[in-house]
Amino acid sequence: MQTTYLKNVSTLTLNVDKCIGCGMCVVVCPHNVFALQEKKATVLDLDRCMECGACQTNCVAEAIYVKKGVGCAAGIILGVVKGTEPTCGCSGGGCC
Amino acid sequence: MSIIKTSSTLSLSDRLGSIKVRWGIGRTIYMKEPGLYALGEPDENSPVIVTANYKLTFDIVRSKLVGFNLYILVLDTKGVNVWCAAGKGTFGTDELITRLKATHLSEVVAHRTLILPQLGAVGVAAHEIKKQTGFKVVFGPVRAEDLSTFLINEMNATPEMRQVRFPLRDRFVLIPVELVGFVLPTLLLALFLTGLSIFHHNGLYFDAHEAKIILRNTVLAYVGGVAITPICLPWIPFRSFSAKGALVGIVLVMLISAIMTPWLLIMTAISSFIAMNFTGSSTYTSLSGVQKEMRLAVPLQLAALVMGIVWFMALRLIG
Numbered sequence: 333m334q335t336t337y338l339k340n341v342s343t344l345t346l347n348v349d350k351c352i353g354c355g356m357c358v359v360v361c362p363h364n365v366f367a368l369q370e371k372k373a374t375v376l377d378l379d380r381c382m383e384c385g386a387c388q389t390n391c392v393a394e395a396i397y398v399k400k401g402v403g404c405a406a407g408i409i410l411g412v413v414k415g416t417e418p419t420c421g422c423s424g425g426g427c428c
Numbered sequence: 429m430s431i432i433k434t435s436s437t438l439s440l441s442d443r444l445g446s447i448k449v450r451w452g453i454g455r456t457i458y459m460k461e462p463g464l465y466a467l468g469e470p471d472e473n474s475p476v477i478v479t480a481n482y483k484l485t486f487d488i489v490r491s492k493l494v495g496f497n498l499y500i501l502v503l504d505t506k507g508v509n510v511w512c513a514a515g516k517g518t519f520g521t522d523e524l525i526t527r528l529k530a531t532h533l534s535e536v537v538a539h540r541t542l543i544l545p546q547l548g549a550v551g552v553a554a555h556e557i558k559k560q561t562g563f564k565v566v567f568g569p570v571r572a573e574d575l576s577t578f579l580i581n582e583m584n585a586t587p588e589m590r591q592v593r594f595p596l597r598d599r600f601v602l603i604p605v606e607l608v609g610f611v612l613p614t615l616l617l618a619l620f621l622t623g624l625s626i627f628h629h630n631g632l633y634f635d636a637h638e639a640k641i642i643l644r645n646t647v648l649a650y651v652g653g654v655a656i657t658p659i660c661l662p663w664i665p666f667r668s669f670s671a672k673g674a675l676v677g678i679v680l681v682m683l684i685s686a687i688m689t690p691w692l693l694i695m696t697a698i699s700s701f702i703a704m705n706f707t708g709s710s711t712y713t714s715l716s717g718v719q720k721e722m723r724l725a726v727p728l729q730l731a732a733l734v735m736g737i738v739w740f741m742a743l744r745l746i747g
Contacts, residue, residue, distance in 0.1 A: 335594055338667050338717040359567055360549035362592035363712060383714040384515065386549035401715030402515060404708030405722060408715075418715060
């Protein structure tokens with residue numbers, strides 16, 4: 333079962349010209365968003381992206397941009413209340 | 429430099445601790461001391477597994493490594509699991525570097541390889557670790573249960589091991605925390621509605637039968653958002669969680685034959701709002717997506733609740 337969320341919302345962008353084809357994004361992505369084709373990364377399905385930011389953090393070529401954040405309604409509400417960026421308020425569990 | 433002994437066996441208190449934490453009891457203090465742990469009888473060539481100091485995480489990792497001799501490097505994530513901590517940056521590049529120095533790991537092992545959980549990649553830049561410490565970061569499987577296979581297969585993770593899923597079992601274990609988290613607001617709303625229900629067109633009086641219906645309906649909508657929607661998540665139409673929750677709310681209203689009553693609006697709003705909050709527990713929602721969903725859903729939920737309450741009052745004041 334492949335669970336996908338809303339369509340066309342992810343802020344993920346890949347600059348293919350900068351990509352050196354190391355394949356790290358393919359390894360770290362928890363939702364199989366990337367693949368390596370002809371020694372370059374390519375986005376297989378943008379709608380699977382959850383904006384966790386693992387690919388950006390581990391892209392040595394800085395070819396990936398994504399506005400990283402928590403996909404959490406409670407975190408967004410907390411952010412609005414506190415006047416900060418959406419933050420995850422929970423301390424453990426599977427939550428966040 | 430001190431290495432702490434540990435084992436793959438979970439004690440009764442470890443097991444009770446897991447149950448408590450799943451139910452949201454004392455969860456803020458469920459931590460393990462950060463540092464270097466020896467599982468079995470590791471030597472200088474043994475693998476090093478890096479994890480968070482949320483005790484539930486640490487216990488799952490060690491219990492899945494029965495019979496292995498290795499080191500577990502526990503980072504100080506303030507008692508938060510790997511994925512959340514990586515998002516916050518506490519399971520991050522800086523903390524890993526600090527912990528490597530504090531434990532003098534480079535003097536304990538002869539090799540220069542660290543095995544990190546894949547979800548730690550959100551916070552740890554492998555190339556930075558290599559550059560600053562000389563250690564090579566290998567991202568292992570997402571789930572601790574695949575660690576032993578990963579180690580046996582010479583540190584190769586199958587595509588299956590690299591993907592986050594959200595199966596029924598995973599959704600199920602998250603329900604208790606949701607149940608506990610929303611019980612008070614739900615009961616307060618029921619109490620508020622009960623307070624309003626004493627107003628009638630022919631005076632003020634308390635109707636116990638009506639109070640029971642209020643409690644039942646509110647709790648039913650709560651169960652819809654807190655349990656039914658999460659359990660049935662992939663089978664309910666719509667992608668947005670608030671829409672899924674609203675649909676469950678409407679079905680529940682139909683089941684109690686209250687479709688032409690204020691409960692249609694009130695129960696749908698409750699179920700939708702609580703279900704929307706499950707986005708935080710799910711493993712596949714993005715910030716941009718949840719923001720988009722909320723821009724539409726929150727005003728609708730508020731409007732439905734307010735209109736439902738107005739309807740509820742109008743019925744009794746007009747008579």
